[in-house]
Amino acid sequence: MSSIKRCAVIGAGVIGAGWAARFVLNGLDVAIFDPHPEAERRARATLDNAMRARERLTLAPMGELGELSFVATLAEAVRDADFVQENAPEREELKRELLRAIDAHARPTALIASSTSGLLPSRLQAGMDRPGRFLVGHPFNPVYLLPLVELCGGSATDPATIDAAHHFYASLGMHPLRLRKEIDGFVADRLLEALWREALWLVQDDVATVAEVDDAIRYGAGLRWAFMGTFLTYRLAGGEAGMRHFLAQFGPALQLPWTKLMDVPELTPDFIEKLAAQSEQQAAGASLEALERKRDDCLIAIMQALRAQDFASGKTLAQYEERLFAKPQLAKSGSASPDVSKPLRLHEGVVRTEWIDYNNHLTESRYLQVFGDASDALTSLLGVDAAYRRSNGSFFTAETHMIHLREIACLEPFFITTQILHGDEKRVHLFHLMHHARTNEPLASAEQMLLHVDAKTGRVSPASSEVQRRLASLTEAQAKLPLPQGAGRAIQKRK
Numbered sequence: 162m163s164s165i166k167r168c169a170v171i172g173a174g175v176i177g178a179g180w181a182a183r184f185v186l187n188g189l190d191v192a193i194f195d196p197h198p199e200a201e202r203r204a205r206a207t208l209d210n211a212m213r214a215r216e217r218l219t220l221a222p223m224g225e226l227g228e229l230s231f232v233a234t235l236a237e238a239v240r241d242a243d244f245v246q247e248n249a250p251e252r253e254e255l256k257r258e259l260l261r262a263i264d265a266h267a268r269p270t271a272l273i274a275s276s277t278s279g280l281l282p283s284r285l286q287a288g289m290d291r292p293g294r295f296l297v298g299h300p301f302n303p304v305y306l307l308p309l310v311e312l313c314g315g316s317a318t319d320p321a322t323i324d325a326a327h328h329f330y331a332s333l334g335m336h337p338l339r340l341r342k343e344i345d346g347f348v349a350d351r352l353l354e355a356l357w358r359e360a361l362w363l364v365q366d367d368v369a370t371v372a373e374v375d376d377a378i379r380y381g382a383g384l385r386w387a388f389m390g391t392f393l394t395y396r397l398a399g400g401e402a403g404m405r406h407f408l409a410q411f412g413p414a415l416q417l418p419w420t421k422l423m424d425v426p427e428l429t430p431d432f433i434e435k436l437a438a439q440s441e442q443q444a445a446g447a448s449l450e451a452l453e454r455k456r457d458d459c460l461i462a463i464m465q466a467l468r469a470q471d472f473a474s475g476k477t478l479a480q481y482e483e484r485l486f487a488k489p490q491l492a493k494s495g496s497a498s499p500d501v502s503k504p505l506r507l508h509e510g511v512v513r514t515e516w517i518d519y520n521n522h523l524t525e526s527r528y529l530q531v532f533g534d535a536s537d538a539l540t541s542l543l544g545v546d547a548a549y550r551r552s553n554g555s556f557f558t559a560e561t562h563m564i565h566l567r568e569i570a571c572l573e574p575f576f577i578t579t580q581i582l583h584g585d586e587k588r589v590h591l592f593h594l595m596h597h598a599r600t601n602e603p604l605a606s607a608e609q610m611l612l613h614v615d616a617k618t619g620r621v622s623p624a625s626s627e628v629q630r631r632l633a634s635l636t637e638a639q640a641k642l643p644l645p646q647g648a649g650r651a652i653q654k655r656k
């Protein structure tokens with residue numbers, strides 16, 4: 162776990178607001194300083210988008226949100242921060258001045274990062290009293306969804322700063338990429354800049370419109386880039402002989418006049434007008450909000466698909482979820498050491514918009530999902546984590562009996578309590594009760610039998626001694642509880 166609890170965000174435009182949202186969603190308190198009168202409204206709108214995206218991205222428990230506050234001065238924002246992220250406009254003098262002020266007002270132990278897209282950290286840190294704690298943490302828009310963050314230290318950066326920032330950003334579900342050398346534009350923007358220059362030339366020379374340039378990317382190479390990048394893709398393009406053959410076949414083309422990379426088209430008023438007009442036509446009247454949501458939903462779809470492949474950004478997502486599911490869930494019931502002699506409150510949530518039926522109520526199949534999530538929370542409490550699943554196996558659900566008592570509507574909150582009816586070396590017999598979180602009213606129950614299955618043989622087998630020990634202690638603690646109403650019931654023929 163990272164020891165960072167409070168963050169400061171200096172400058173909350175597109176990028177700063179995105180950082181603030183990622184921090185808040187990960188339970189960190191954030192103080193924002195941005196002199197723009199609209200900064201708070203825009204940052205809250207970004208947080209709304211981020212919450213929406215987070216709910217769609219993963220079913221992992223969200224935990225408590227951090228608090229977002231807006232303060233009137235830079236000094237106030239950074240005073241109590243453990244981590245400061247600077248996101249002011251890309252002007253070196255302005256950033257140097259702000260970083261000097263952040264350095265002067267922040268606690269000596271606070272880390273300070275700049276989101277600069279390409280300014281050199283050695284130059285940015287030059288005026289700081291404690292330049293060792295400064296680095297560039299270069300993110301990508303939308304910061305609350307895209308995992309990449311490039312880490313680049315300057316000549317005065319302490320290597321421990323890079324390690325600490327790496328650990329911190331990874332804890333937020335990101336993929337930190339440590340640069341081996343300090344260069345203008347870092348790695349990602351060097352690549353983006355090259356593509357951007359060519360794209361501008363193609364439009365300038367009337368080879369293609371802005372929409373056609375985008376089509377050339379999104380129907381082809383862009384699909385591959387999302388998971389293999391460029392080198393791994395070209396290795397495959399070389400066939401069985403791999404990269405050597407690819408270089409032999411396409412290397413000579415590098416000498417052809419295919420690129421205008423060394424040059425850049427002049428942004429004359431006419432050219433700007435042409436780009437803007439084609440861009441309007443491409444957007445076809447879609448609002449910024451609609452396009453942002455489409456972008457977010459498509460990114461989520463890609464990352465979820467890649468998660469199923471355990472590959473690239475999907476692997477980052479899977480690892481992040483593993484950590485979220487592994488967080489001790491019992492603490493959520495409000496007490497640091499909850500009373501395990503009562504049914505355990507292990508899982509809670511809100512009825513999501515995509516879970517409802519035509520009556521605006523939680524649809525049937527999702528009951529099984531939320532009860533399944535509660536069973537996962539229980540087995541995680543017993544010590545079944547990703548490492549355990551890889552080597553020892555896990556609990557499989559062998560039987561479920563559900564009773565529906567009352568409906569719950571869209572966006573209403575619920576929690577589930579779990580009573581262990583019986584536990585032994587291979588079995589957990591449990592009873593979940595789903596409650597409305599505002600009224601405590603019971604909504605549905607699920608009685609389940611879980612069997613421990615060996616990862617290698619696929620057969621029912623004893624759980625590890627540690628899992629058995631934890632299960633025995635919970636079973637014993639709950640042994641005196643009365644049998645819940647509905648337990649042991651089969652389907653009845655009512656009159």
Ligand SMILES: NC(=O)c1ccc[n+]([C@@H]2O[C@H](COP(=O)([O-])OP(=O)(O)OC[C@H]3O[C@@H](n4cnc5c(N)ncnc54)[C@H](O)[C@@H]3O)[C@@H](O)[C@H]2O)c1
Nearest residue numbers: 172173174175176195197248249250251276277278300302
């Ligand atoms: N937009 C991107 O895609 C992107 C991606 C990665 C990194 N970056 C980098 O992030 C930084 C911010 O870019 P952006 O796109 O969010 O710009 P932006 O113009 O959307 O936001 C900049 C914000 O800084 C505020 N600001 C101006 N002066 C300030 C001051 N003295 N103190 C505090 N705040 C001040 C402005 O009010 C504005 O809200 C830049 O360094 C940029 O290179 C941008």
